[in-house]
Amino acid sequence: MAQLSNDSFAFGGPLMSIEQAAALVGERVQPVAETQTVALAEADGRVLAEEVVAGLDLPPFANSAVDGYAVRFADLAPDGESRLALVGRIAAGSDAAGVATEGVAVRVFTGAPMPAGADTVFMQEDVTEEDGFVRLPSGLKPGANARPAGEDIARGEIAFAAGQRLRPQDLALLAGLGRTSVLVCRKPRVAIFSTGDELAEPGQPLPAAGIYDANRAALRAMVQRAGAEVVDLGILRDEPQSLAARLAEAAQDSDLILTSGGVSTGEEDHVKAAVESAGSLVFWRIGIKPGRPVAMGVIGGTPFIGLPGNPVAVFVTFAFVARAVIARLSGTQYKPPVPLPVRLGFPYRKKEGRREYVRVSLAPGADGIIVASKHPQDGAGVMTSLTRTDGLVELAEELTKIEEGRIVPFLAYDLLTA
Ligand code: AMP
Ligand code: MG
Numbered sequence: 001m002a003q004l005s006n007d008s009f010a011f012g013g014p015l016m017s018i019e020q021a022a023a024l025v026g027e028r029v030q031p032v033a034e035t036q037t038v039a040l041a042e043a044d045g046r047v048l049a050e051e052v053v054a055g056l057d058l059p060p061f062a063n064s065a066v067d068g069y070a071v072r073f074a075d076l077a078p079d080g081e082s083r084l085a086l087v088g089r090i091a092a093g094s095d096a097a098g099v100a101t102e103g104v105a106v107r108v109f110t111g112a113p114m115p116a117g118a119d120t121v122f123m124q125e126d127v128t129e130e131d132g133f134v135r136l137p138s139g140l141k142p143g144a145n146a147r148p149a150g151e152d153i154a155r156g157e158i159a160f161a162a163g164q165r166l167r168p169q170d171l172a173l174l175a176g177l178g179r180t181s182v183l184v185c186r187k188p189r190v191a192i193f194s195t196g197d198e199l200a201e202p203g204q205p206l207p208a209a210g211i212y213d214a215n216r217a218a219l220r221a222m223v224q225r226a227g228a229e230v231v232d233l234g235i236l237r238d239e240p241q242s243l244a245a246r247l248a249e250a251a252q253d254s255d256l257i258l259t260s261g262g263v264s265t266g267e268e269d270h271v272k273a274a275v276e277s278a279g280s281l282v283f284w285r286i287g288i289k290p291g292r293p294v295a296m297g298v299i300g301g302t303p304f305i306g307l308p309g310n311p312v313a314v315f316v317t318f319a320f321v322a323r324a325v326i327a328r329l330s331g332t333q334y335k336p337p338v339p340l341p342v343r344l345g346f347p348y349r350k351k352e353g354r355r356e357y358v359r360v361s362l363a364p365g366a367d368g369i370i371v372a373s374k375h376p377q378d379g380a381g382v383m384t385s386l387t388r389t390d391g392l393v394e395l396a397e398e399l400t401k402i403e404e405g406r407i408v409p410f411l412a413y414d415l416l417t418a
Contacts, residue, residue, distance in 0.1 A: 015287035015353060017397070021294075022324040022334055029303055031331040032255055034186040040175055043166050045227050046184040047331045052160040054177055057150035062114040063092075066145045069105040069127050069134050070118035073142040082136040086129060090115060105134045114146055121145035152176075165227065165332045185331035190223045191231040191254035192216060193246070195262040195271055196309065197238045214383060215260040215307075215314045222318050223258070225417050226326040238262060243274035251279070251300035255329050258322060261309030263295040271306050275299060284321075287354040287397060290380040291317040303329075310380035316357055316392070319416035337416060339394055339409030345371040348402045350395055357392040359385045360410070372410060392416070 016024075035049040064070060069086070076082045087104040090096050092111035099106055099115035105122075106115050114121075120142055128135040153159055159173055166174075166182070174182060199213040200206055213235055223230045231254050236243050243262075250257050262271035263283075272295060275281040279299030286294055290313045295306030305322055307314050327334035343365060350356045360372035372393050375385045391412040395402060402408070 015285050017287055017355070018320045018324075019336070021284055021286055021321055022336070025321075025325050026328055026334070029325055029328045032186050032188050032329055035183050036186055037181050037183050039181050040171055040179060043171060043174075043182050043184065044168065046166050046182070046187075047227065048160055048162050048164045048166065048182060049185045049331060050183040051158060051162050052174065052177070052179070052182070054153045054155050054157050054159050056177060057155045058152040058173075058176055059147055059149060062149050063147050064108040064110060064112050064114060064121045064145065065147050066121055066123045067109050068121045068123045068145060069136070070101070070108045070114055070121045070146070071105050071136065072101055072103075072117050073120045073140075075103050076120075076136065076140075077138070080138050082138075083133055084136065086132055086134050088115065105136065119143055119146060163332050165330070187227060187229045188255040188326060188329035189231050189253065190228045190256045190258055190326065191233050191250040192219045192223065193233050193236050193250070193257070193259045195236045195238065195243070195259055197268075199235045199261075201235065214311050215309070218311065218315060219258060219260065219307075219318065222315075222323075222417055223326070226323050227330050227332075228256075228326050238268050238270050240270045240273050240277070243270055244278040247274055247299050247304070248278040251302040251304075254302060256325060257299060257302060257304045258307065258318075259305075260307045260314050263293065263306040263308060271295065275304055275306065279304065286317070286321065288316065288320065289350075289354055289356045291320075294321055308380070311383050312359075312380045312386060315386055315416075323416075337411050337418075339411045341407045342370045342372045342393065342410040344393065344402060344404060344406045344408045345373045347404045348374070348395065350400060350402070352400050353397055355397050356395045357411075358395065359389040360391065360393050361388070362390045362410070370410075372408070386413075389413075 038046060071084060084105040088099045089107040090099060090112040091109045096113040096115040101115045101117040106118060108121060120140060122136050123145060126137055159177060194213045194216045198209060198211055200210045202212045220230050220232060233250055236246055247257060259271055262269045272281060275297045279297055281295060281297040283293045284296050291308060294317050297304040303325060305325060307317050324334040359375040362370050362372055365371040375389050377385050391410055394409045394411060
């Protein structure tokens with residue numbers, strides 16, 4: 001289980017930026033220590049626990065990048081066309097040993113090893129074959145269309161540092177290096193709860209004044225996409241004793257506890273009191289909208305994050321805060337998503353000192369620049385405001401009046417749930 005020092009999250013005071021919160025987490029939360037070996041076929045999304053050094057040159061031998069004719073550049077006429085005897089033929093996978101190259105051209109195919117001495121390949125489209133000779137145009141540079149051994153990565157070079165979260169292209173390189181398995185960090189186990197007397201489980205009858213629990217469905221998916229294992233602990237009622245007991249129990253078997261709801265300051269918001277009795281609690285006043293205060297704490301050495309209750313606030317605070325914690329627990333470095341510039345299609349006013357995320361849809365403008373249109377409803381409980389839009393425009397702390405047409409940073413939902 002991840003251990004936290006006692007003064008973890010000991011930070012109250014003024015509004016904190018997401019970056020400050022993420023940095024604090026980076027200092028305080030310890031990555032999961034256990035490692036395991038997994039087959040490459042199971043390694044997508046896992047975090048490397050080893051440094052991977054190339055055990056061979058890639059490509060392992062010099063080879064042709066095209067279908068064509070391999071020559072020694074020195075044998076070509078200094079200016080004008082060359083005419084060389086065509087001797088030999090090497091296909092991909094064939095051995096080039098013993099193929100003579102001096103003063104001749106050799107038929108080669110893409111991926112075929114370069115015969116010793118040959119350094120340059122003419123593409124077949126540029127070459128005329130006649131009576132056992134080839135006519136080669138001028139103008140090719142030495143080494144053209146040939147791929148030297150180790151051009152991709154050389155034996156002994158570092159392919160990946162520990163902490164790399166493996167993506168499909170990383171798996172290709174590992175397989176290219178002949179690896180069949182890798183040492184990875186154990187996935188952190190993230191316990192999730194919803195809280196609220198009004199919540200019903202989808203599939204059950206909906207009581208009067210009840211709503212179906214929407215947050216856990218999103219959290220399960222977001223936790224998995226963040227590379228962690230979900231421990232789904234269901235719905236907790238607004239009852240301080242049972243809340244505290246369930247949280248303490250969850251702490252024994254997980255690396256992080258995530259709840260939604262019950263963390264604002266109303267009389268019926270009991271999560272705060274429950275965490276205080278089961279462990280220790282700190283409120284983070286993170287300066288973002290949507291996203292009311294996020295509760296952070298430690299229960300039996302396990303970090304706790306209490307997300308707000310409204311589904312849009314859950315989405316945003318998970319994306320920016322919980323993902324940073326999960327990345328850290330997973331043994332990888334949290335990389336904040338990189339926004340892309342879009343044109344604001346509406347004027348906007350906001351409070352200074354907090355960052356706002358506005359739900360928008362994108363469409364190309366007349367000049368081809370992408371324009372962001374604001375979703376008409378911006379309540380933190382409106383789930384269709386997330387399902388019917390493309391992503392979030394990020395409006396910085398210092399901005400108050402933003403004029404229509406301004407270029408602003410945009411974050412696609414895909415980036416926030418990766
Ligand atoms: P709370 O922070 O507990 O006061 O919740 C704020 C709002 O979010 C209330 O309208 C709750 O009914 C709603 N809410 C809390 N949890 C969930 C959930 N799991 N699914 C859908 N709505 C929720
Ligand atoms: Mg509640």
